[in-house]
Amino acid sequence: MDPEAPLVIVDVDEVLGLFMRGFEAFIVGRGYEMRIERFALFQSIYEPGSDQHLDIARGRVLFDEYFAGEVEHMELTPGAAAALGAFAQVAGVIIQTNAPPQGRDPRTRWLIRNGLDFPLVINSGPKGACVAAIAAKTSGPVAFIDDLMPNLDSVADAAPHVSRFQLVADERLRPHAHSAPERHPRYDDWADLQAAVLEAILK
Ligand SMILES: [Mg+2]
Numbered sequence: 001m002d003p004e005a006p007l008v009i010v011d012v013d014e015v016l017g018l019f020m021r022g023f024e025a026f027i028v029g030r031g032y033e034m035r036i037e038r039f040a041l042f043q044s045i046y047e048p049g050s051d052q053h054l055d056i057a058r059g060r061v062l063f064d065e066y067f068a069g070e071v072e073h074m075e076l077t078p079g080a081a082a083a084l085g086a087f088a089q090v091a092g093v094i095i096q097t098n099a100p101p102q103g104r105d106p107r108t109r110w111l112i113r114n115g116l117d118f119p120l121v122i123n124s125g126p127k128g129a130c131v132a133a134i135a136a137k138t139s140g141p142v143a144f145i146d147d148l149m150p151n152l153d154s155v156a157d158a159a160p161h162v163s164r165f166q167l168v169a170d171e172r173l174r175p176h177a178h179s180a181p182e183r184h185p186r187y188d189d190w191a192d193l194q195a196a197v198l199e200a201i202l203k
Contacts, residue, residue, distance in 0.1 A: 006091035006140040006201035009131055009162075010084070012107065013097065014147040015077065016116065020170040022074035026066045039176040067103035072110040077169040079190025081115055086194055091201055093118040094134060096127060127151040128158030135159050141201045145193065147177065152184040163200040167193050 001007070013019035023041075024034040032054060033046050042059035046052075053059075087093050095118050099107045104122060111120060123130045127146065132155075135142040142162045144155050152164050166186040168177040179186045187193035 001092055001137050002140075003137065004139050007094065007135065007138050007142045008084075008087045008091050008197060008201065009094045009096050009134060009142065009144045011096060011127075011146040011148075011151070012099070012111075014169045014173065015145055015167050016080045016084075016095070017074040017110070018077055018169055019074060020173055022071065023063070023066050026070045027062055030062065032062070036170075036172040036176070039173060039178060064100060064102065067100050067106070069106055071099070071103055072106035072113070074110060076114050077190060079194070080169075083190050083194035083197075084116055084118065086198065087201075088118070090198070091140075092138070094121060095119065096121045096123055096130065096134075098123050098125070098127070126154035128154030128156075131155045131162060132159035135162050141203070143197045143201050145197065149178045149180065149184075152180075156183060163197075165193060165197060165200075 010016060027034060027045055033048055034044050035046055036044055042056045043053045045054040045059045047054060084093055095111060095116065097107060099122060108120060111117065121130065131144055143165060144162050145165045145167060146152055147166060147168045152166055155162055155164055164184040166179055166184045168174045168188050174188055185196060187196055
């Protein structure tokens with residue numbers, strides 16, 4: 001890392017990639033259906049005809065299976081690759097994901113296949129401590145992008161000098177996603193987010 005350059009730290013699922021769409025295609029292939037009526041992954045999986053969501057433990061098994069292989073076929077979010085290309089012209093780029101261990105290799109292949117050949121950091125749990133450690137390696141401005149409020153809040157606590165941005169890639173999830181735009185500006189379109197991040201790190 002350049003110890004003085006700006007830096008952008010960016011999440012994968014529901015930010016760079018359309019996680020919900022990919023996971024939905026996977027569970028549909030297993031005979032289930034996704035009903036997006038709240039911002040809660042495991043409470044959105046149903047057996048056809050049932051009005052009770054699938055058992056949470058069963059949902060977690062499906063999630064783990066998805067990450068073991070199918071996750072590498074996830075669709076890229078429109079505009080994401082162009083934005084990272086623009087960031088890389090003026091800043092370092094680090095991709096930070098909470099993918100489970102079995103997702104490491106499929107995720108790496110997905111990034112390379114989509115031209116996102118940037119350093120990948122696998123995190124677990126709230127992202128603040130990890131972002132603070134990475135951000136400490138540069139004296140330049142740092143931006144952090146994620147879809148989840150707990151991660152954005154965690155970074156605000158652990159590394160308050162890092163500019164935070166929220167993007168929720170799936171259009172169906174957007175109305176259900178919690179946000180606090182006064183603390184973490186939200187841009188659900190990558191072109192808008194790209195402009196806002198560049199403004200923050202080049203000011
Ligand atoms: Mg995410």
